[in-house]
Amino acid sequence: MVRGSRLDQVLVCSGLRKAFGELQAVDEVSFSIARGETYGLLGPNGAGKTTSISMVAGLLRPDAGEVTVLGRRLTPTAAAAKSAVGLVPQEVAIYPDLSARENLRFFGRLQGLDRRELDTRTDEVLALIGLTDRAGDRADTFSGGMKRRLNIGIGLLHRPELLILDEPTVGVDPQSRNAILESVEDLATDGLAVLYTTHYMEEAERLCDRIAIVDKGRIVAEGTRRELIATIGEHDLVRLEIDGDVQAAVEQLRGLSELGSVEVEDDHIVCLLAGAARRLPALLGAVAEVGAVTTGVEVREPDLEDVFLHLTGAALRD
Amino acid sequence: MSAALTILGKDLRLRLRDRSLLMFAVVVPLGLTVLFSLIFPDEEGFELTAAVVDADGGQVAGGFVDGVVPALVDDGVLTRVQVTDADEARVRVADGELDVAWIVPEGFSAAVAAGRPAELEVLVAAGRTLGGEVAVGIAEGFAAQVEQVALAVAVDAAVTGPASPERIEAIATGAETAPEAIAVAELVAGEEQRLDFTSYMAAGMASFFVFFVVGTGVLGRLEESQHNTLPRLLASPIPPAAVDLGKALGSLVVGIGSMTVLVAATMLLLGADWGPLTGVAVLVVGLVLAAMGVMALVGGFARTAEQAGNFQSIVAVVLGVLGGAFFPIPGEGVLVELATSISPHGWFLRGITDLVATGQVGAVLPAAGALLAIAVVVAVPAVWLQRRSWRW
Ligand SMILES: Nc1ncnc2c1ncn2[C@@H]1O[C@H](COP(=O)(O)OP(=O)(O)O)[C@@H](O)[C@H]1O
Numbered sequence: 001m002v003r004g005s006r007l008d009q010v011l012v013c014s015g016l017r018k019a020f021g022e023l024q025a026v027d028e029v030s031f032s033i034a035r036g037e038t039y040g041l042l043g044p045n046g047a048g049k050t051t052s053i054s055m056v057a058g059l060l061r062p063d064a065g066e067v068t069v070l071g072r073r074l075t076p077t078a079a080a081a082k083s084a085v086g087l088v089p090q091e092v093a094i095y096p097d098l099s100a101r102e103n104l105r106f107f108g109r110l111q112g113l114d115r116r117e118l119d120t121r122t123d124e125v126l127a128l129i130g131l132t133d134r135a136g137d138r139a140d141t142f143s144g145g146m147k148r149r150l151n152i153g154i155g156l157l158h159r160p161e162l163l164i165l166d167e168p169t170v171g172v173d174p175q176s177r178n179a180i181l182e183s184v185e186d187l188a189t190d191g192l193a194v195l196y197t198t199h200y201m202e203e204a205e206r207l208c209d210r211i212a213i214v215d216k217g218r219i220v221a222e223g224t225r226r227e228l229i230a231t232i233g234e235h236d237l238v239r240l241e242i243d244g245d246v247q248a249a250v251e252q253l254r255g256l257s258e259l260g261s262v263e264v265e266d267d268h269i270v271c272l273l274a275g276a277a278r279r280l281p282a283l284l285g286a287v288a289e290v291g292a293v294t295t296g297v298e299v300r301e302p303d304l305e306d307v308f309l310h311l312t313g314a315a316l317r318d
Numbered sequence: 319m320s321a322a323l324t325i326l327g328k329d330l331r332l333r334l335r336d337r338s339l340l341m342f343a344v345v346v347p348l349g350l351t352v353l354f355s356l357i358f359p360d361e362e363g364f365e366l367t368a369a370v371v372d373a374d375g376g377q378v379a380g381g382f383v384d385g386v387v388p389a390l391v392d393d394g395v396l397t398r399v400q401v402t403d404a405d406e407a408r409v410r411v412a413d414g415e416l417d418v419a420w421i422v423p424e425g426f427s428a429a430v431a432a433g434r435p436a437e438l439e440v441l442v443a444a445g446r447t448l449g450g451e452v453a454v455g456i457a458e459g460f461a462a463q464v465e466q467v468a469l470a471v472a473v474d475a476a477v478t479g480p481a482s483p484e485r486i487e488a489i490a491t492g493a494e495t496a497p498e499a500i501a502v503a504e505l506v507a508g509e510e511q512r513l514d515f516t517s518y519m520a521a522g523m524a525s526f527f528v529f530f531v532v533g534t535g536v537l538g539r540l541e542e543s544q545h546n547t548l549p550r551l552l553a554s555p556i557p558p559a560a561v562d563l564g565k566a567l568g569s570l571v572v573g574i575g576s577m578t579v580l581v582a583a584t585m586l587l588l589g590a591d592w593g594p595l596t597g598v599a600v601l602v603v604g605l606v607l608a609a610m611g612v613m614a615l616v617g618g619f620a621r622t623a624e625q626a627g628n629f630q631s632i633v634a635v636v637l638g639v640l641g642g643a644f645f646p647i648p649g650e651g652v653l654v655e656l657a658t659s660i661s662p663h664g665w666f667l668r669g670i671t672d673l674v675a676t677g678q679v680g681a682v683l684p685a686a687g688a689l690l691a692i693a694v695v696v697a698v699p700a701v702w703l704q705r706r707s708w709r710w
């Protein structure tokens with residue numbers, strides 16, 4: 001599902017594989033990201049998101065496949081390709097004993113920025129992440145949200161073409177989280193390609209132009225939010241709250257034709273079906289047949305959680 | 319290279335801000351040196367309080383009593399106390415009032431002149447080990463010149479040493495001539511190659527703590543992993559080896575820097591004797607390189623920085639004790655030799671001792687060579703172990 005010509009692509013990954021012993025952490029992962037596009041890897045913990053990103057950033061050698069950035073193959077010694085990438089690691093990667101400004105300047109120097117660029121970019125980034133007032137303070141005096149912002153700022157300092165953000169909102173209070181999401185939205189409008197990993201469906205829905213749903217090292221579906229939801233078909237989601245033998249009711253419902261899927265989620269039964277309003281009586285009838293009583297019904301449009309459930313049979317969040 | 323220097327600069331900045339490093343590098347070793355020299359006051363200020371009893375009055379005795387002893391008094395090594403006879407000297411040494419006494423017995427000069435065995439008695443008060451050795455050394459130096467004089471050394475006023483047969487030899491015709499006064503420096507340094515206590519502690523403590531000082535830097539990637547900054551460094555457009563190079567340089571600079579501060583501080587504040595500074599510099603560089611190699615090797619077996627720190631501490635303490643960083647390993651023999659030979663601390667202390675004893679820079683060469691050899695021998699497996707972290 002690659003859009004535009006290959007030249008438009010900032011990042012192209014093809015056939016990435018990585019195993020740790022017996023565990024196939026990443027299995028045939030291929031995707032590409034165009035200029036100005038925000039691409040999401042959405043998957044639960046352990047799906048292989050960080051491992052994939054480590055290969056994209058040249059930190060980990062793929063067992064198979066390759067990564068090209070702006071048409072150049074990315075390896076640990078490919079300086080030009082690496083310069084085009086800004087990495088924001090999942091764990092906050094800053095020196096607590098250095099100030100915000102010192103952290104920025106150190107990593108800026110490693111990126112090869114000259115003195116003038118270093119001065120101007122440091123000030124710009126400090127303003128962007130809202131740390132101008134605290135620039136001289138040691139990072140260990142910062143709140144969790146401030147550290148996260150500094151973590152992102154360092155990745156942006158050298159004006160990369162591709163920014164990789166690995167779960168940047170984990171462990172962040174709602175206010176800082178919102179600030180981070182807003183700044184990511186701004187970055188994409190500036191033409192940056194963004195690779196964003198998360199296990200929060202809402203973040204992927206809000207930020208990403210395209211989303212890859214990742215599970216057990218594989219991309220199980222890829223596309224825009226609309227396209228992904230369409231993989232379920234023109235289906236609605238019906239949630240039944242019942243009083244009685246849930247398992248028997250599920251068996252009975254599975255017997256009905258035209259039902260996309262029937263799963264149990266938190267003691268509720270979740271069914272996917274087309275034309276829900278018309279078929280609701282049949283569902284309730286099936287529940288009644290096994291002697292259970294329906295105590296609540298909810299019909300809504302499916303979201304990415306439902307897509308994930310539908311594709312993998314498991315919940316996105318545990 | 320510029321990336322390595324950037325990382326070096328960052329590490330130095332972090333080290334300077336790290337209170338615990340300042341403690342390990344300077345405050346604790348200096349404090350311990352001061353503490354130890356307070357607990358064990360330097361006997362070798364050589365303010366020996368001594369008496370000489372000349373029961374002989376002859377010409378040979380005069381060479382010692384009127385030649386050697388006044389020279390020692392002039393050099394400020396001795397404070398001479400007058401006593402009337404040998405018995406008074408014995409009592410006052412036994413009381414600890416005198417540190418040492420030399421007794422030239424009646425008939426000493428005549429015996430020497432006649433080629434008969436002659437005995438020079440040295441009395442040492444209990445507990446004046448170092449002072450006693452100096453007193454014996456002075457007497458030995460004199461005896462060596464007169465050849466046939468045997469020494470009778472009495473510690474705590476109990477006579478222990480009988481005259482040794484080798485010393486009783488035929489009369490040298492020139493023996494009547496009173497021997498020249500013997501220079502004290504020669505006597506002390508020539509006979510007993512050891513540092514004064516403060517200098518020994520200063521060198522011991524400095525060598526002990528430098529292992530901890532260089533420890534974190536040589537962990538390189540493990541240390542960066544602690545801050546999660548390793549991915550960020552490796553994702554930068556720099557050669558991956560620059561990370562390791564920069565961190566190793568940091569260890570080298572901090573190790574040499576902290577040793578330099580300690581050498582200067584112990585010299586200026588405590589009067590420690592390190593010998594010619596060029597020689598000290600050679601030994602310091604050798605020691606820091608050996609310490610880096612050993613700590614890198616030990617750290618190579620660890621999975622986390624914390625684990626590495628624990629391994630390193632154990633090895634640093636064991637090698638320090640074996641090398642005599644806290645106190646000289648007592649006794650002699652193959653095992654002691656072996657123990658000090660595998661310890662960089664041992665070689666460093668040996669080098670400083672030789673340097674101070676001879677005053678010659680060249681005297682450090684064996685120790686410096688040994689330190690470099692240790693550095694190379696441990697660096698090879700250390701690099702081999704680290705190689706797994708260099709794999710992309
Ligand atoms: N260095 C490693 N050694 C062994 N297993 C690893 C390593 N890194 C990741 N894994 C395993 O690979 C799987 C994917 O991990 P990861 O990429 O971190 O997932 P995510 O980022 O999606 O949470 C997990 O099962 C994890 O335990």
Ligand SMILES: [Mg+2]
Pocket residue numbers: 049050051090166167
């Ligand atoms: Mg992850």
